């Protein structure tokens with residue numbers, strides 16, 4: 001027999017629901033023998049629950065006007081497909097499920113419908129062509145209560161999101177990249193110096209490099225190791241990653257608890273709410289106050305913040321305050337990042353990442369991993385750099401058009417070890433019908449970009465790192481529009497994608513020009529094995545597991561070049 005839950009609210013017609021459920025009801029009613037008399041209260045309770053279920057099923061049927069939900073695994077009563085929700089590597093599990101249920105399928109967790117998309121056409125149809133209704137985000141009551149719900153990536157499509165997106169799209173567009181090229185080149189020189197001085201700590205250098213880059217770009221602030229400025233975002237990320245864990249904050253599952261009075265022990269969220277408010281203010285104000293002070297003292301360096309604060313001069317009074325608040329929230333979203341979760345009120349693939357920092361860090365780890373695992377790629381890339389640039393200087397952005405293999409390498413980096421293999425969840429704002437299936441308002445929509453970018457039909461040997469996939473026969477870079485799926489789709493597409501593209505180019509070309517990256521050796525001189533594709537999850541952002549490698553200047557010429565360009 002089908003699982004009970006599926007009988008009740010699955011893809012059945014009204015007639016099927018009635019027929020199947022009447023059989024269950026009959027079993028319950030025909031049970032009352034003498035021996036079972038003490039169980040009458042239980043049977044009554046079950047019958048009542050059953051009645052409620054039928055009512056829900058009927059209302060659900062009426063709402064979808066008889067249309068079926070997308071196919072999917074059959075579900076249990078109440079918990080639905082909770083047990084089918086993959087905890088590890090959901091992208092591979094969803095890809096396998098799609099072989100059985102098709103490129104559009106559905107899971108239910110309690111009363112939450114989760115739609116999973118596993119083809120370019122389904123992703124584009126829903127998240128791009130119907131972006132107006134499929135670009136919401138799932139909400140978490142606890143963050144709202146703590147006033148930590150203003151980060152651009154997590155807010156719904158409200159006015160403040162629209163204003164924030166305008167600022168981000170304008171500030172981070174490719175044309176604006178000219179402004180931050182010089183800064184990126186300088187930070188990259190600093191990174192090379194750190195790799196040279198202490199190569200074993202390359203993971204740490206990558207993290208600090210990216211933190212420096214984002215803080216310079218956003219606030220013109222030069223981040224140092226162990227900087228106070230990182231205390232608030234780190235505290236916020238810690239608190240939030242705990243609170244979005246399943247069961248950590250009951251109010252996420254039972255939103256009415258937010259109204260419980262502060263004197264009710266264990267159930268009041270008053271203390272957390274106070275802490276959240278203080279943190280939220282710090283995150284928004286501290287870095288902006290730094291920029292304002294610097295502007296007053298005449299020491300401000302060009303940054304997104306200084307540019308936008310200058311633009312405020314045309315506003316007065318409350319209008320000015322509103323605009324300033326929007327700037328604080330928008331730039332703060334790059335500073336602190338984003339809380340990621342899968343579905344409202346039910347279960348969460350807990351996690352949190354710095355929108356601007358943690359994601360690019362992951363790609364940079366993957367770059368070093370690729371060099372260790374695929375030495376032939378390193379040789380070919382270095383040969384290209386040597387032929388085009390020579391050995392007497394480091395690469396610059398101007399060299400890019402003449403370095404197609406490096407360009408292809410950056411593309412392959414995004415595809416090979418995807419930073420967010422299932423993207424970030426969207427949510428639908430109204431009932432909809434797609435391919436004859438009913439998609440209810442509030443559904444969580446997951447785009448499994450990994451399934452598409454690791455499909456062996458389109459990308460043969462998908463687990464191999466092969467930059468040449470993105471080269472045409474004549475050696476020029478092949479444009480592959482599907483690759484943009486790594487940055488999401490539609491109205492929510494990542495506004496930082498051009499920054500990522502520029503960062504990866506300058507870092508990869510500079511490291512390859514100066515260093516050889518190979519497997520590390522142990523004290524006996526044996527190579528330390530590196531596991532291919534080992535990954536760990538930080539929320540839904542994927543990092544390669546930490547690994548050791550040897551990073552040494554290619555030769556004396558390279559060493560001199562690094563030292564000549566030393567940046568403190």
Ligand code: HEM
Pocket residue numbers: 152153154165168172333334355356357359360363419420423424425426486487488489490491492493494495496497499500
């Ligand atoms: C390898 C690096 C990165 C990857 C793979 C990446 C990927 C993504 C993805 C998949 C989304 C969600 C798109 C969607 O919902 O459809 C996103 C959103 C976002 N990203 Fe990135 N990102 C990266 C780096 C950055 C950087 C460097 C910044 C900032 C400078 C940034 C800022 C944002 C913001 C603000 C959003 C939220 C947009 C919104 O909800 O409207 N990201 N990113």
